[in-house]
Amino acid sequence: MAQEGNSNRGLKGSFMNEHYHPKPIERRWQDYWKNNKIFEAREDPSREKYYLLEMFPYPSGKIHMGHVRNYTIGDVVARYKSMRGFNVLHPMGWDAFGMPAENAAIANNTHPARWTYENIDFMRRQLKSMGFSYDWDRELATCRPEYYRWEQWLFLKMYERGMVYRKESEVNWCETCQTVLANEQVEQGLCWRCGKEVGSKKLKQWFFKITDYADDLLEHSDKLLPGWPEKVVTMQKNWIGKSIGARILFPLADRDFSIEVFTTRQDTVFGATFMVLAPEHPLVPELSRGTAQEGEVARFVERMARQDKALRTAEDYEKEGVFVGAYCINPMSGRRMPVYTANFALMDYGTGAVMSVPTHDQRDFEFAKKYGLDLVVVIDRPDDSLDAAAMTEAYTEDGVLVNSAPFDGMGNRDAMEAIADHLEKNGIGSRSVQFRLRDWGISRQRYWGAPIPMVHCPACGVVPVREEDLPVVLPEDADLLPGGKSPLTALESFMKTSCPACGSEDARRETDTMDTFVESSWYFERYCSPHYHQGMFDTRAVDYWMPVDQYIGGVEHAILHLLYSRYFTRVLKDVGLVKFKEPFTRLLTQGMVCKETMKCATHGFLFPEEAQGSGNERTCVKCGGPVEIGRMEKMSKSKKNVVDPARLLEQYGADTVRLFCLFASPPERDLEWNEQGVDGASRFLNRVWRMTHQRLAEVSGVDAYEGSPEALKGDSRELYRKTHDTIRRVSTDIEDRFHFNTAVSAIMELVNEIYARENVLKASRGREILKKAMETVVVLLAPIVPHMAEELWEALGHEPGIAHAPWPEFRQDALATRTLTIVVQVNGKLRSRLTVDADTDEESIKDHALEDPQVKRFIEGKTLRKVIYVPGKLVNVVV
RNA sequence: GCCUGGGUGGCGGAACCGGUAGACGCAAGGGACUUAAAAUCCCUUGGGGCUAGUCCUCGUGCGGGUUCGAGCCCCGCCCCAGGCACCA
Numbered sequence: 033m034a035q036e037g038n039s040n041r042g043l044k045g046s047f048m049n050e051h052y053h054p055k056p057i058e059r060r061w062q063d064y065w066k067n068n069k070i071f072e073a074r075e076d077p078s079r080e081k082y083y084l085l086e087m088f089p090y091p092s093g094k095i096h097m098g099h100v101r102n103y104t105i106g107d108v109v110a111r112y113k114s115m116r117g118f119n120v121l122h123p124m125g126w127d128a129f130g131m132p133a134e135n136a137a138i139a140n141n142t143h144p145a146r147w148t149y150e151n152i153d154f155m156r157r158q159l160k161s162m163g164f165s166y167d168w169d170r171e172l173a174t175c176r177p178e179y180y181r182w183e184q185w186l187f188l189k190m191y192e193r194g195m196v197y198r199k200e201s202e203v204n205w206c207e208t209c210q211t212v213l214a215n216e217q218v219e220q221g222l223c224w225r226c227g228k229e230v231g232s233k234k235l236k237q238w239f240f241k242i243t244d245y246a247d248d249l250l251e252h253s254d255k256l257l258p259g260w261p262e263k264v265v266t267m268q269k270n271w272i273g274k275s276i277g278a279r280i281l282f283p284l285a286d287r288d289f290s291i292e293v294f295t296t297r298q299d300t301v302f303g304a305t306f307m308v309l310a311p312e313h314p315l316v317p318e319l320s321r322g323t324a325q326e327g328e329v330a331r332f333v334e335r336m337a338r339q340d341k342a343l344r345t346a347e348d349y350e351k352e353g354v355f356v357g358a359y360c361i362n363p364m365s366g367r368r369m370p371v372y373t374a375n376f377a378l379m380d381y382g383t384g385a386v387m388s389v390p391t392h393d394q395r396d397f398e399f400a401k402k403y404g405l406d407l408v409v410v411i412d413r414p415d416d417s418l419d420a421a422a423m424t425e426a427y428t429e430d431g432v433l434v435n436s437a438p439f440d441g442m443g444n445r446d447a448m449e450a451i452a453d454h455l456e457k458n459g460i461g462s463r464s465v466q467f468r469l470r471d472w473g474i475s476r477q478r479y480w481g482a483p484i485p486m487v488h489c490p491a492c493g494v495v496p497v498r499e500e501d502l503p504v505v506l507p508e509d510a511d512l513l514p515g516g517k518s519p520l521t522a523l524e525s526f527m528k529t530s531c532p533a534c535g536s537e538d539a540r541r542e543t544d545t546m547d548t549f550v551e552s553s554w555y556f557e558r559y560c561s562p563h564y565h566q567g568m569f570d571t572r573a574v575d576y577w578m579p580v581d582q583y584i585g586g587v588e589h590a591i592l593h594l595l596y597s598r599y600f601t602r603v604l605k606d607v608g609l610v611k612f613k614e615p616f617t618r619l620l621t622q623g624m625v626c627k628e629t630m631k632c633a634t635h636g637f638l639f640p641e642e643a644q645g646s647g648n649e650r651t652c653v654k655c656g657g658p659v660e661i662g663r664m665e666k667m668s669k670s671k672k673n674v675v676d677p678a679r680l681l682e683q684y685g686a687d688t689v690r691l692f693c694l695f696a697s698p699p700e701r702d703l704e705w706n707e708q709g710v711d712g713a714s715r716f717l718n719r720v721w722r723m724t725h726q727r728l729a730e731v732s733g734v735d736a737y738e739g740s741p742e743a744l745k746g747d748s749r750e751l752y753r754k755t756h757d758t759i760r761r762v763s764t765d766i767e768d769r770f771h772f773n774t775a776v777s778a779i780m781e782l783v784n785e786i787y788a789r790e791n792v793l794k795a796s797r798g799r800e801i802l803k804k805a806m807e808t809v810v811v812l813l814a815p816i817v818p819h820m821a822e823e824l825w826e827a828l829g830h831e832p833g834i835a836h837a838p839w840p841e842f843r844q845d846a847l848a849t850r851t852l853t854i855v856v857q858v859n860g861k862l863r864s865r866l867t868v869d870a871d872t873d874e875e876s877i878k879d880h881a882l883e884d885p886q887v888k889r890f891i892e893g894k895t896l897r898k899v900i901y902v903p904g905k906l907v908n909v910v911v
Numbered sequence: 912g913c914c915u916g917g918g919u920g921g922c923g924g925a926a927c928c929g930g931u932a933g934a935c936g937c938a939a940g941g942g943a944c945u946u947a948a949a950a951u952c953c954c955u956u957g958g959g960g961c962u963a964g965u966c967c968u969c970g971u972g973c974g975g976g977u978u979c980g981a982g983c984c985c986c987g988c989c990c991c992a993g994g995c996a997c998c999a
Contacts, residue, residue, distance in 0.1 A: 051950095261915095261916095262915075262916090263914090263915050263916065263993085263994080264915095266914060266915060266994085267914085267915080267993095267994055267995080269914095270913090270914070270994080270995055270996095271994095271995080273995090273998070275998075275999085277999085293999075294998095294999065295999060296998095296999070297999080308999085351997075374997095375997085376997045376999090377997085377999080378997085378998065378999090380998095381998045381999075382998075382999065383999095385999090386999045387999080388999085389999095393999075394912095394997095395997055395999080396999085466998075466999085467998095468998055587993080587994090590994080591994085695923090695924095695935085695936070696923060696924085696936090697923065697924065698924085700916095701916095701917090701924095702992085703923090704922090704923065706922080706923070706937075708922095708937055708938070709922095709923070709936075709937060711937085712936055712937055713936085715936095715950095716936085718950090718951095719951090722951085764927080768927090769927085771925095773923090773924070773925085773935085773936095774924090774925065774934085774935080776935075776936090777924090777925075777934065777935035777936075778934090778935080779935095780934095780935055780936075781934075781935070784935090787952085853931085855930080855931050857930085857931090857979085857980070859979070859980085860930090860978090860979060860980040860981095861980090862931060864965075865931080865965085885965090886965070886966090897979085898979060899979090900930095900979055900980080902930055905930060905931085906930055906931075906980090908930080908979055908980060909979090910979045910980090
């Protein structure tokens with residue numbers, strides 16, 4: 033600490049021993065926060081709440097830079113709001129079910145539960161060492177029965193309301209491993225484990241009827257999510273994919289029933305020249321039966337069934353199909369249309385049947401050309417007519433109807449309505465809306481997930497578990513089977529149960545577990561009362577805290593997790609548990625953390641520590657060969673361009689890591705990792721540390737100046753002005769824009785100013801002004817580098833606890849300057865600057881500008897046309 | 912192909928309502944301190960030019976336009992990233 037006698041020495045170099053050591057400081061304050069329950073949140077109706085939430089992590093082993101960035105951003109906002117007087121809820125927990133636990137268990141011969149809980153313990157310690165302001169008493173893990181029992185409870189409620197149903201659905205199936213594969217376990221159509229080709233298999237699976245809410249979710253996307261990034265809203269809208277059109281019945285030529293199609297282009301119905309059915313369409317075998325096509329059709333359908341889904345949706349997938357041997361009649365044109373089945377028709381969209389209009393749909397056009405089918409133009413360009421025979425692509429623009437009997441000459445937009453009316457009036461079709469969104473398949477043939485609370489009884493069929501029998505506990509004594517097949521099916525103690533309806537002892541439990549997205553669709557509500565055992569949550573707590581005011585996470589969850597959460601919240605509302613529809617008022621999607629990749633010709637990708645040297649001259653530590661520097665990419669283990677937060681924490685401390693994450697780029701953009709930048713952040717903190725300690729003796733016992741700037745002059749006035757301007761800038765940067773990088777810049781500028789205004793101590797009130805500036809630096813840094821801020825706050829003579837210190841307000845009157853710099857332009861080009869008193873009127877500023885020698889040079893001999901004055905900013909002389 | 916973002920010094924990035932382009936940091940160079948180094952503190956740093964200034968000129972992906980004035984607005988392109996993509 034500074035000694036009295038040091039005060040009259042120069043500021044520079046007198047306290048060389050004052051060095052910043054983050055480790056003990058961080059330990060000390062983390063203990064302080066914990067012991068004093070500084071971040072414990074309690075409902076308090078007299079205070080305005082602020083619920084800040086970051087997407088909870090999957091406990092994969094240890095935290096990575098993506099977590100560090102995400103949680104640092106959230107922590108700054110939480111701490112800032114807390115200093116602003118809000119009652120802040122800032123919880124943390126674990127998205128603890130999922131496949132990696134099973135994989136690790138098989139690979140390391142441990143149990144998924146053990147692996148998961150050990151990871152949680154390790155990662156919790158890591159998060160604590162970052163100094164995040166979580167209320168750890170609210171921690172939850174979704175794999176615990178006391179969590180998922182309420183999920184099972186809600187499942188039963190949804191089942192009662194018809195929100196849950198079972199249907200046949202395809203899964204990826206590996207014959208060799210005898211197991212179901214998730215999409216991410218299928219690599220280019222091959223099983224990730226054995227490398228054999230993946231097929232598909234039909235299983236009866238559970239679904240949530242999210243499509244019931246498609247319209248509602250879509251509508252609110254626009255109206256009620258103003259605090260969401262437009263990008264995310266658009267992605268959700270596309271995902272829901274509402275299409276407005278019509279259903280039309282096409283009678284079969286020789287039978288007395290019809291094929292129903294969905295189309296968005298009923299205006300082109302007269303141009304429909306053939307029909308396409310999905311290979312899975314029930315009419316395909318029926319129509320081909322007994323025809324010459326029967327064998328070929330059966331072979332085609334069989335081949336499509338075996339084909340991998342990933343392949344079928346591949347980019348340059350060749351359109352192919354076969355004639356099924358039957359014809360239908362176009363109800364509008366009367367044309368006899370051959371019926372085909374083709375790979376591109378999907379059974380689960382619309383009706384699984386497509387009326388094909390090759391002249392006005394590119395896909396139909398290609399198919400027709402390939403199989404020599406007829407083309408009839410029904411929409412002409414407004415100015416010239418199309419010749420079907422000469423077309424090289426479909427005409428999909430607007431135009432005028434032709435070859436459409438009573439509708440000829442009508443604009444196609446009008447014809448849409450007119451034809452829809454005609455269809456409805458004649459009972460051959462109706463207006464219809466389709467969504468791209470499918471129901472949410474939640475069944476997973478996996479062990480490490482929440483059991484679906486259903487029982488299969490030979491007598492009663494599928495029966496829900498009784499509410500009082502919940503939870504259906506996932507047995508932890510299961511042995512994992514090689515290949516990943518769920519061990520539940522082999523576990524007699526789990527499988528065997530009695531029927532809740534008839535009591536039969538022959539009943540079997542459902543062995544499917546729920547998709548982990550189910551757990552993450554309501555955890556934010558559970559946080560409000562995590563220890564509540566009478567229901568999913570205490571509605572009073574939820575009424576107080578929800579909705580989440582600010583949600584922060586990666587853009588990779590922009591669609592599924594967020595859409596499912598919005599859906600679940602609607603379900604909870606319908607069940608009567610919550611009063612709102614939208615769980616997240618504001619959303620911030622932060623960018624990825626990136627780093628350049630490094631590759632050695634013999635050793636492939638290299639970890640950063642496996643290359644030595646700098647710049648483009650790096651060599652491989654294993655073989656000394658040259659290292660090729662690749663482009664910036666998202667940090668990933670497979671590319672080895674990763675930085676382990678644990679190492680950084682060890683080397684620099686949490687505050688430096690936090691500072692760098694915030695300073696390097698604004699949160700929504702990608703962050704390019706740069707070790708020298710981390711050094712820079714560390715250097716700045718050292719500078720702040722020194723700045724404070726070197727001046728401590730000067731300001732100890734002095735109260736920070738809080739008065740009017742009236743009496744201040746020179747350096748005092750300037751430093752005071754800069755101090756308040758910094759408060760203003762940092763507040764708006766954090767509050768309105770989450771631009772922490774510019775907030776940090778502003779604080780850096782203030783620190784630079786303190787160094788530059790050494791003479792302030794000679795002025796009257798100098799010490800008080802200096803103290804105010806120094807305190808401001810510390811208090812503004814508090815949400816960003818909380819440990820150092822606490823330490824310096826105490827050193828400056830305050831009681832511990834900057835976390836709850838009030839955020840400073842800026843004084844408008846302190847921002848004013850005595851003089852203004854007015855820029856003078858001639859014809860828009862900068863020519864001179866004027867320094868004038870702040871109260872100088874417009875006329876005299878203009879006069880000054882015209883008399884300025886620099887300006888005169890450029891207006892001499894020219895006609896003065898106009899003089900524009902922007903108050904306090906500039907004069908533009910137009911000649 | 913469609914929908915979003917984005918393109919600014921050697922680099923990360925600033926520029927808030929159309930008004931001084933390049934804040935802040937990194938890197939680089941120079942100086943001070945030191946026996947020396949590290950650390951620290953100070954200075955310089957977009958390109959070009961000359962008469963060396965309180966100077967001129969070019970410059971925010973490219974080409975046009977609106978305006979007294981455009982990185983920012985409008986029209987037409989190019990490139991990069993992300994998302995969707997046989998959805999009838």
